[in-house]
Amino acid sequence: xxxxxxxxxxxxxxxxxxxxxxxxxxxxxxxxxxxxxxxxxxxxxxxxxxxxxxxxxxxxxxxxxxxxxxxxxxxxxxxxxxxxxxxxxxxxxxxxxxxxxxxxxxxxxxxxxxxxxxxxxxxxxxxxxxxxxxxxxxxxxxxxxxxxxxxxxxxxxxx
Amino acid sequence: xxxxxxxxxxxxxxxxxxxxxxxxxxxxxxxxxxxxxxxxxxxxxxxxxxxxxxxxxxxxxxxxxxxxxxxxxxxxxxxxxxxxxxxxxxxxxxxxxxxxxxxxxxxxxxxxxxxxxxxxxxxxxxxxxxxxxxxxxxxxxxxxxxxxxxxxxxxxxxxxxxxxxxxxxxxxxxxxxxxxxxxxxxxxxxxxxxxxxxxxxxxxxxxxxxxxxxxxxxxxxxx
Ligand code: HEM
Ligand code: FES
Numbered sequence: 001x002x003x004x005x006x007x008x009x010x011x012x013x014x015x016x017x018x019x020x021x022x023x024x025x026x027x028x029x030x031x032x033x034x035x036x037x038x039x040x041x042x043x044x045x046x047x048x049x050x051x052x053x054x055x056x057x058x059x060x061x062x063x064x065x066x067x068x069x070x071x072x073x074x075x076x077x078x079x080x081x082x083x084x085x086x087x088x089x090x091x092x093x094x095x096x097x098x099x100x101x102x103x104x105x106x107x108x109x110x111x112x113x114x115x116x117x118x119x120x121x122x123x124x125x126x127x128x129x130x131x132x133x134x135x136x137x138x139x140x141x142x143x144x145x146x147x148x149x150x151x152x153x154x155x156x157x158x159x
Numbered sequence: 160x161x162x163x164x165x166x167x168x169x170x171x172x173x174x175x176x177x178x179x180x181x182x183x184x185x186x187x188x189x190x191x192x193x194x195x196x197x198x199x200x201x202x203x204x205x206x207x208x209x210x211x212x213x214x215x216x217x218x219x220x221x222x223x224x225x226x227x228x229x230x231x232x233x234x235x236x237x238x239x240x241x242x243x244x245x246x247x248x249x250x251x252x253x254x255x256x257x258x259x260x261x262x263x264x265x266x267x268x269x270x271x272x273x274x275x276x277x278x279x280x281x282x283x284x285x286x287x288x289x290x291x292x293x294x295x296x297x298x299x300x301x302x303x304x305x306x307x308x309x310x311x312x313x314x315x316x317x318x319x320x321x322x323x324x325x326x327x328x329x330x331x332x333x334x335x336x337x338x339x340x341x342x343x344x345x346x347x348x349x350x351x352x353x354x355x356x357x358x359x360x361x362x363x364x365x366x367x368x369x370x371x372x373x374x375x376x377x378x379x380x381x382x
Binding site: 028031032034035036038039075076077 | 205208209212215216223226227229230234235236237238240241244
């Protein structure tokens, strides 16, 4: 074989190696990414309307804490998850349901009766009884659940 | 641009020497049987990559092992593919490594100065078998459970040391959660650590000595 054809053969083989190697890498690399992120893209089940308790438990003017358990499928495990809701009413007719998850970085807020405000211990976030921000870093009022009352029972919509 | 960058990098790392030493070394005219070592190496890479991916969902605990494997195969996007590659790759690896060893035996490539290459190869073969043995238990289904019951029971048969060997393998008297975690630990930490260091040594030696030529009838070689 002449020197020149030897060289082009070598070049061809080098190109072929890189090409086939790249193809194999892509062939496993792309499925690998799909495999890793796949379950993340699945939508979590919607629980719909959940009964959380009687309206009689709520004293007008004071946020009252309700706690419900819902079942969530995570991977191959079904586990119970607690959802905490503060229900508030001024007049005993119109109710609002607020999540206890701080809108800053998701610590749990607590109603402090003496100070008449919600307090988040993580970075001193403070909310009033309607969930509006009074002080600290939280960027927006406490999140609300859709709520309805039927026969003196409170229902909220859990997404 | 690219050229300037590779010059810059070469001045600081000397990568070109290494690159040429690995890929541009001279090889004698040999046959296709000499590709079996590279084929083994390819499967090793496949097993490492797919194995790491499997650990993203797999749980080495009797309460979850079976379900997590089922989850991978039936729920995770392309999970069947990743598990399939690892599963069939495992069998392919045993076969390829064994054939590679046969070729080294039949062509006499284990002789001076390649004895250490051979020794490292012997351990690599044992490690490959170890991977198969420990990996088989991990899905924690009936087949896995009873195969490992039998396999570890065999280790218990020799006199004197048998009982201790069996207990060490199982992490106790019976096949339990203890067995599953230790097999998992072996399979994903201990054996890969041994395998990868030995593959490094093995391939280094192959490059250092160069590939042996095919023996020819009636030819005596003085090297
Ligand atoms: C994970 C397993 C192994 C890998 C990745 C591997 C890889 C390789 C590679 C890439 C080569 C050079 C190409 C070739 O000759 O095919 C080679 C050569 C060699 N292997 Fe292995 N090998 C493995 C297992 C073994 C086993 C089980 C033995 C023997 C017990 C062995 C003994 C040798 C010897 C003596 C050579 C030198 C051959 C020569 O210079 O002609 N290897 N190996
Ligand atoms: S998380 Fe509540 S204030 Fe930062």
